Amino acid sequence: MVWLVLAFFATALLYASVGFGGGSTYSALLALGGLDYRVLPLVSLACNIVVVAGSTVRFSRAGILPWRRALLLTALAAPAALIGGLTPIGERNFLLLLGASLVLTGVTLLIPVARSSEARATSAARFAPFAAPPLGYLAGLVGIGGGIFLAPLLHLVRWAEAKSIAATAALFILVNSLFGLVGQILKGGEGRFEAAIGFGLPLLVAVAIGGQIGSYLVVKFLPQRWIRWMTAGLTLFVGVRLVLDHI
Template sequence: MPLLIAAFFITALLYASVGFGGGSTYNALLALSGVDYRILPLLALSCNIIVVAGSTLRFARAGITPWRGALFMTALAAPAALLGGLTPIGEGAFLAILGASLVLTAMTMLLPVSEGEGEARRWARFIPLGAAPLGYLAGLVGIGGGIFLAPLLHLARWREARAIAATASFFILVNSLFGLAGQVLKGGEGRFLAAFDIGLPLLVAVAIGGQIGSLLALKFMPQRWIRWGTAGLTLWVGLRLLFAM
């Protein structure tokens, strides 16, 4: 457990420093540790909520969040996240989807990030259509979905970088809340209590790591280095999970 707690702390620090929650990596770390796959989304989504809640609040207080676009995309995704949380899934399918999503996550983190708004791409108007599938994935396997949404918004030059980070944080927070609600309804009180019993020290670790990551990491390391390090960690865990199946 001490190694797992340390891994969760580092994951939260890295992901929070680039505006994400880390749900996919929490899931994979738990799966590789032999934790029952049925409680993984409960723990990962709870960790997501803790990590992104602080950054979402800070973005809102600073007036950075583009609420009209953020609310529209999240409104499409949240009901799908609830449905994903309610959907039964076998262990093999769960681990395959999780491993593939980790590899895709690593690839999205290596995509270039635009530093200004620039001219919006013509296909940017179609990006909200992807919000519902991302929400469903969030609820199904415990991934907030923002880490896939943000690169699309950057490539489309939808807004400037901080506004996109604020949108991704809010997207992850709401999807995680709805996905967690679906998981609790599906699994019942017993599974929720089992997840809480295992996860309490992990939740404390991500709370501390997330705060340090969002407040301090960017002051000491270039954001590009942090993104590359996070992508490398995510890719390694995803490939290990897929090869272990």
């Protein structure tokens, strides 16, 4: 358990520093730790909620969350996240899908983020809402928030400036994680939920502390690009290992 607590702390610290929750990596670490795959989405989604809740509040208070547009994406994704949480899936398929999503996550973290707020949105930006439901479904199914896939897409079509996209991704992750967690609880029943709470309490404390440090301190000491590369490296390593172990 000690190594898991430390790994969750580091993951939350890194992911929070680049604006995400870390749910995909939490799930993978739990899988590598041997936790029942039916329980681990509950733990990782709860950790996601702890990390991004504070970020969402801060973005809102700073006035950089585009509420109307962000709520549209979130409203389209949330029901799909609930359905994903309710969907039965076998262990091998779950772990393969989780590993593949981690590899894709690592790749998206390597995509350069445009800093300019002057560039106009592309014509494809209007179609961004169509990506929300499948991302929400994936979020609920494997215990992630989906924002780490949404954000690069929004950057690609220049949907908004970088800070507004980060704020939108945080809200997207928060709501999807809540709906996905409800779906997982309804699917697994009270017994599985109690098992997740009993196992995951130290991890929730670790990500709460790590997430706060990532939000407030890390970006002051390391360039954002280095943090993204370290996060991508961790994610790719765990994702590739999961895929190779379960092909």
